[in-house]
Amino acid sequence: ETGVTQTPRHLVMGMTNKKSLKCEQHLGHNAMYWYKQSAKKPLELMFVYSLEERVENNSVPSRFSPECPNSSHLFLHLHTLQPEDSALYLCASSPRGQAFYGYTFGSGTRLTVV
Amino acid sequence: AQTVTQSQPEMSVQDAETVTLSCTYDTSENNYYLFWYKQPPSRQMILVIRQEAYKQQNATENRFSVNFQKAAKSFSLKISDSQLGDTAMYFCAFRGLDGQNFVFGPGTRLSVLP
Numbered sequence: 242e243t244g245v246t247q248t249p250r251h252l253v254m255g256m257t258n259k260k261s262l263k264c265e266q267h268l269g270h271n272a273m274y275w276y277k278q279s280a281k282k283p284l285e286l287m288f289v290y291s292l293e294e295r296v297e298n299n300s301v302p303s304r305f306s307p308e309c310p311n312s313s314h315l316f317l318h319l320h321t322l323q324p325e326d327s328a329l330y331l332c333a334s335s336p337r338g339q340a341f342y343g344y345t346f347g348s349g350t351r352l353t354v355v
Numbered sequence: 356a357q358t359v360t361q362s363q364p365e366m367s368v369q370d371a372e373t374v375t376l377s378c379t380y381d382t383s384e385n386n387y388y389l390f391w392y393k394q395p396p397s398r399q400m401i402l403v404i405r406q407e408a409y410k411q412q413n414a415t416e417n418r419f420s421v422n423f424q425k426a427a428k429s430f431s432l433k434i435s436d437s438q439l440g441d442t443a444m445y446f447c448a449f450r451g452l453d454g455q456n457f458v459f460g461p462g463t464r465l466s467v468l469p
Contacts, residue, residue: 274456282461283459283460283461283462284446284459286456286457289456297456329398331398331400333400335454337454338453338454339454340387340388340450340451340452340453340454340455341388341405341407343388343390343392343402343405343448343450343457344400344402344457345402346392346399346400346401347399348397348398348399349398349399351398
């Protein structure tokens with residue numbers, strides 16, 4: 242257990258469903274990230290939150306909607322997904338502005354869209 | 356923009372042997388950080404080792420060491436006395452001093468054979 246917890250671990254959803262992924266950390270970090278990891282593709286940065294404010298959105302489709310209610314929690318709300326959205330979604334956190342510390346990752350949510 | 360390249364998509368090594376994973380990167384910055392992350396089948400990305408570019412001495416963490424060649428922009432990872440538990444995807448990553456987002460390489464899948 243590294244201190245970043247993601248739930249659920251697995252999720253199967255239909256294209257018309259609405260679901261949410263949850264990420265929680267109690268490491269005192271104030272920057273949090275969503276990454277998408279697909280087979281045969283590099284890690285894709287989706288969203289960055291710093292001090293609970295979204296600072297980056299890498300051209301992610303609007304069917305993905307992030308929410309960061311406080312520095313310990315990060316959500317990814319999913320709506321009307323496509324089969325190509327099936328992937329491993331990783332959450333990470335880090336101390337803001339302290340590059341040497343790197344990221345602490347969660348175990349990811351394996352999402353399958355049917 | 357920075358880029359990170361890992362030219363070996365897959366590698367294998369016998370138990371107790373030594374293996375070296377390659378990583379090259381491109382940047383115009385003079386000071387930065389480099390990291391190696393490991394992602395075992397459990398999916399959690401774990402920090403293996405990190406290097407500060409302004410330090411000439413190569414970083415070492417137990418069986419893991421790096422060969423950092425700043426002029427050549429090369430950052431290889433050496434795993435000595437390989438163990439079955441080292442089987443994983445290994446990602447090389449770059450991060451600037453200002454704590455900007457990571458740039459990850461595409462990964463190398465390492466299999467340790469009994």
